[in-house]
Amino acid sequence: MELKNLVIRELQVNDQQQPFISDLGGSCNTDNPFAQETVASLNSALARRATLTHGAFNPENEAGQVFIKAFEEYIASEQNAADFLTLADIGIDQLAVAMSKVSVESASSGYVIFSQFQDEKFEYLLVGLVRNRTGISFNEELNPTEVREVDLGKLHQAAKINITSYSLKKDSYLSFLGGKDKTDAAFFANAFGCTDVVASKKSTSELIRAARDFCTSNGMSEKREQVVEDVVSYLSAQRSDKQSANLPDVEQILNSHVPNDRAEELTGTFSKFANGNEYSVSQEFQPHNHTLTAITKVKAKADNWSLDFAKKSLGPVGSGKDIEFDEQTNSILLKRLPSRVIEQIKQAMITDDQDA
Structure with a gap:
């Protein structure tokens, strides 16, 4: 993984449960091995999740238009650290606005990590919301003591944009946690204009x-x-x-x-x-x-006949299936016909003989 840009800000909540952005933080040194490990850990945490929704930007999402426009401008820019900081701060501001509209339980503080990196042949923008966790360490006298550290293994919300797929105008180029219909989880996706468009x-x-x-x-x-x-x-x-x-x-x-x-x-x-x-x-x-229907059935018709049967009934000659296809003669053999079908066919043939 090649880390290109990284911005970290603290998202805090005041006594009225309204979120705001701390003055601390900003652009980080991407050569710092701890910065690289931070983004790698977040990316791994997202990869472990099996609750991703795949989609694209929603042009009809008014709440996300600010970030979508900023993202488009960033892609067209030199993509230097200053450009990325501008994009990240716009995104974090939009996140605070979106968070202010959800429940008190969802509106809790944390750290917003904005990162851009190259992973093999794809380039990504990964945004994640993480929080502190309490741990135990030993002081100088080896007495257990409480410590607080960032829980990089647990993503509370995240959105990942495949910049390469976006530039190639693919139908789906982003993924995000949670469903857009779940109100408390939707603020993150809404802030960045995400929508589920995978048909x-x-x-x-x-x-x-x-x-x-x-x-x-x-x-x-x-x-x-x-x-x-x-x-x-x-x-x-x-x-x-x-x-x-x-x-x-x-x-x-x-x-x-x-x-x-x-x-x-x-x-x-x-x-x-x-x-x-x-x-x-x-x-x-x-x-x-x-x-x-296409997966489970075979449907075909010609001038004088039509076919409609389950694919599981079809097999090659000698397969023992109810319907066998002979590639040598390009013909099919129907086996194990129900008695009523046999009688119907016999009756049809008798009628044809009488007409002749």
Whole structure:
């Protein structure tokens, strides 16, 4: 990781529970190894979270327009330390304004860390809110004593912008903690104009892909199709009930298929797997009906016939599936026909003979 810019400010709350920015802090020396470790720790803490929402800036979010405009101007600037300090202070001011509109419980003090860094081929802007924690140390006489230190392992709120993806005009280039509909958690996302814009179609298809890949990469290939079928059934049920799909629910489905000898290793790991950069499945999303249909069914038609069957019924010749496809003759064989279908076909053929 190459740390390019870093600004730290203290966000305090007065007796009336109104947030304000301390005069302390500002730009930090990016060559300081402790500064580099601070940002690396925050980035690692965010990567461990499986409750990220993926999205973009919302042009209709009036509260976030100030920061969005400042960010656009910063990207077009030389991006030096002075430019970054201006951007950070605008963002922190907006954060204080947004925090003043939420509950007393959410409006608590902390440290706002604004950072810009290069990590492999991507450049990021990471904003995090952290707080102090109480620890124990020993004084000179080796007596236990209380100490206070910054809890870098626990992010209370965070937003991460992929500057590279933003510059390439990707549909999704930021991620943030919490859902935008949860009032107490929304102030952070609102301050920076974040919104969940990952389409339900993409979230649905990527979740299915993540489920397949999770099985493949963890030695569960023989259970892959059953896992996908169970996940699709869950998504279809949520869609029918007009309910959102949730990653923790899907994780429970995956947990039920994990072999006993790998339960300790794999149980509870799917949410983080699907929520990561490879798939970017949001913590909560609306299942996409047409995508579910495309995943589970084969539909086709010609001038004189039409097909509509479940994909799980299809296989190659000799597979034993109800519907077998012969690549040599480009034909399909229907097996195990119900009695009523057999009678219907026989009746149709008798009628054709009589007409002839």
